[in-house]
Amino acid sequence: MLVAHGSRNQAANDEVSQLATRVAGLGQGDFDAVVPAFLEFANPDIHQGIERCAEMGASEIIVVPYFLAAGKHVTKDIPLELECARTRYPQISIETSQYLGENGAMAELIIQCSENVGWSGNPA
């Protein structure tokens, strides 16, 4: 489950859903499905995302926080939601992975981004 912040801008949420689809394609064999979920402003929320996994018969859910820094959302809000989910679904193993910003490749990625100047300011 790819958990993003969620935006009032639906195009931004769609980006996350499309990314989840790309991850699913790229990671075939590593996992059975990739479900997006949003902390705020969009559906499915975390509760609904876990429910969707449960309906698909998941025995193990790895939650990847699609966040850049360990602010309150990563340290408090997501863990609390998952604690509730574990109570609801004791038969499912629900674990959290490294959050995105923790990944050591981030500095290299920023340099790559900086080489693509001239973004229009409009979402794709």
Place this chain on the structure above:
Amino acid sequence: MLVAHGSRNQAANDEVSQLATRVAGLGQGDFDAVVPAFLEFANPDIHQGIERCAEMGASEIIVVPYFLAAGKHVTKDIPLELECARTRYPQISIETSQYLGENGAMAELIIQCSENVGWSGNPA
């Protein structure tokens, strides 16, 4: 200039500043300095970040939005701040690059993160 959202959690802001330092080390020769700046909750803000670059004698600033999706911050708030900065510093070229979430390597990075389960829930 690496522009992040900013958090009420100072440890999260420190992560961004440390990342800017790593980018500077990794990109030696590509640019003269990497300055972090925050849209909300932390200093330097974008105004102060640009000011810092100007004081260092910058003739060109590339702004990398350290954001995952093209929500309001990327499409409206940062461009507006930069438009103001261009008025204040007409002699400096200020351009925006691809934002982080736009980078094509993101799906691969998420898979890498998902392989590192068991994060403690506490920021480093």
